Every structure is written in C-alpha cells, then in structure tokens.
C-alpha cells in the first residue's frame with residue numbers, strides 16, 4: 016500500500032490552482048505570440064499580459080502601469096534593492112533592513128555593502144517584529160531605502176508595514192517590502208500602507224514557478240530605480256527580456272482568485288491552524304510557539320519541541336511534507352537565522368517544525384498530522400529519557 020503523503024509546506028511553494036492552470040494552457044499553444052510582436056499573435060499575447068497586469072494591480076491597490084513582471088520574488092527584490100540604491104547613489108549610500116528578511120533581501124544588501132553602501136540591519140523582538148520607531152531612529156539624511164518584509168516565511172510574523180510606510184513617507188525615503196508571503200494571504204494595499212516598491216511571487220499563491228512582479232510607485236511621489244537587466248527595453252526599460260506570457264497569465268489569475276477568496280480562505284486557514292496548534296499543545300508539554308501569537312499569517316504555525324532532535328522528528332514524520340528550523344548546509348546543521356534573531360536557543364531551533372497550511376489542506380489532514388506529531392514526539396522523548404537513565408545507571412555502576 017502506498018503511504019499517504021500530506022503537503023503542509025505552503026511557505027516553500029504551493030501547487031498551481033486548477034483554475035490558474037486552465038487559464039494558462041492556451042498560451043502555450045494557440046495563443047503563443049510574443050507580446051512585443053506587432054501582429055495579431057503579438058497583440059493577442061499583449062492583451063493577455065494587460066489583463067494579468069490589471070489583476071495583479073487590483074490585488075494590492077496599485078494601478079496596472081505600476082507593475083513590472085519578473086522571474087519571481089528573488090529577482091524583484093534584487094531589482095528593487097540594487098535598483099533603488101544605484102539610482103539614489105548621488106543622494107546617499109545608506110540602506111535599512113531587518114534581521115529576519117529572506118536571503119533574497121539580505122544577500123543583495125550584502126552585495127551592496129561590498130560595493131561601498133552602508134547597511135543597518137535592525138534587530139527584532141522575541142516575536143520577530145521591528146517597530147516603526149526603530150526604523151525612524153535608524154534613518155539618516157543618507158538613507159536611500161528601507162526594506163522590511165510584510166510577512167516572514169518561517170515564523171509567519173507580520174511587520175507593522177503601515178506604520179513603517181508612514182515613517183518613510185515623512186522622511187521622504189523609499190520603502191520596499193518583500194510581500195511574497197503576505198500578498199494574497201493578508202490585506203496589502205500599497206496606497207494605504209505607503210509602500211513604494213513591493214515584491215511578490217506567483218508560486219507562493221497557487222500560481223506557477225519562475226514568475227513574479229515588482230510594484231513600483233508611479234506617482235505622489237514616483238519611485239525611481241535603475242534597471243538591472245539590459246536588453247530589448249521591455250517593461251518600460253526596467254526589465255528587458257521576452258515576457259513569460261504563460262507565467263504572467265497564471266500570476267494574474269492566481270491574484271484574481273486570491274482577491275476573491277482571501278477573506279474566507281484566511282478564516283479557514285486560521286481555523287485549521289488553531290486546530291493543529293491546539294491539538295498538538297493539548298497533548299504534549301514543553302512545546303513552544305515561535306513568532307507572534309496574533310500578528311502572524313493565518314496558515315503559519317511554527318513550534319519547537321523540547322527534548323527532541325529535530326532531524327529525527329522530520330525523518331519520523333516523513334510522510335508529511337514539513338520544514339524544520341535548521342538549514343542543512345553541506346557539512347553543518349545551522350539553526351535558521353530567523354529563529355536566531357528571535358533569540359531561540361540552538362536546541363529549540365533545531366527541534367522546530369514549520370507547518371504551512373494552504374488552500375488544499377483539509378481538516379482530516381490536520382487531525383492526522385496532530386496524531387502523528389504527538390506520536391513521534393512522545394516516542395522520541397521516551398527514547399531520550401530511556402537513554403538518559405541508562406547513562407545514569409552506567410555512571411553509578
């Protein structure tokens with residue numbers, strides 16, 4: 016019998032929604048045109064791209080002209096951060112970010128540091144939050160960019176984006192947010208939140224992999240960045256390269272579905288997440304929540320299990336797709352920089368599990384996962400206790 020597999024890792028990626036796939040399919044075959052071509056095939060592709068641009072813009076309260084299509088959030092972050100730094104070089108050389116950002120933000124910042132920019136990386140509180148006050152205090156007259164994520168991909172913590180946006184507006188500093196985990200899951204509105212640059216990715220919101228977008232504020236005041244890709248001048252010269260029409264169409268449809276279903280889906284995710292969390296903590300002691308108890312993504316649960324080896328736990332639960340708080344690099348087992356920034360000790364970081372609930376998870380799956388997690392943690396803790404008392408016996412003998 017094939018053992019059932021359960022996917023509960025929605026922060027890593029999500030499956031393409033069937034409605035999204037259906038919209039994409041004709042663009043591989045009949046509607047295959049190059050959106051830059053000036054003939055019927057090209058115009059048809061261009062129309063499909065225009066619609067997608069409207070759908071993406073509508074989800075975040077932007078206007079279609081403010082959307083640039085990219086290959087995903089990593090590229091959008093690189094374009095926003097390096098592009099804003101390069102464009103602002105005459106005015107300043109200082110960037111503000113924070114410790115729990117995705118590597119697709121931290122690494123471009125590091126690259127800029129090597130190029131002579133100065134980067135302030137703000138610490139977070141034990142829940143993973145920075146405050147607008149911290150951002151305000153970090154700003155200097157040389158600051159050209161603030162980059163703070165909307166929602167964290169490991170612990171789900173939501174940052175006070177609106178308040179940070181207000182501080183940046185007051186000081187006239189560009190505000191970029193990596194909203195890859197936030198868009199489509201929680202309310203994000205670029206006007207109301209004072210966001211100048213926003214990164215998003217299709218594959219985290221039930222769209223295809225390899226496509227994303229960067230929102231660039233078009234007015235009041237216009238955000239200016241330097242292109243990081245030279246070529247045919249596509250996307251108003253900001254991102255050259257033939258448009259990935261199937262991907263873009265998929266991203267558009269994914270945004271439309273999220274816009275229609277986000278509120279109901281958020282409620283459902285919160286319900287499943289609480290059922291999962293309550294189920295586990297109701298039956299196990301010494302389990303700790305990582306991240307903020309309320310200000311967090313509805314589908315995120317990140318727990319540390321004391322007295323358990325995280326690697327063994329993941330192996331024991333191998334029919335469930337989950338992530339742990341350790342990044343397996345070539346030789347060493349490094350605790351995640353996110354949990355470290357929250358002040359979680361190495362042992363509890365190694366014994367953490369990230370549950371990412373998504374659109375296609377069911378109550379039945381949640382109940383199964385609760386049962387299996389309780390069973391595995393109990394088994395591993397019994398082994399650990401047995402091992403310890405054996406050790407004690409050996410010592411006294």
Ligand SMILES: *Cc1c(COP(=O)(O)O)cnc(C)c1O
Nearest residue numbers: 087088089117119168195196216
């Ligand atoms: C997944 C993710 C990224 C990277 O997105 P890609 O589209 O895979 O490049 C960046 N930031 C956050 C917060 C993410 O969760």
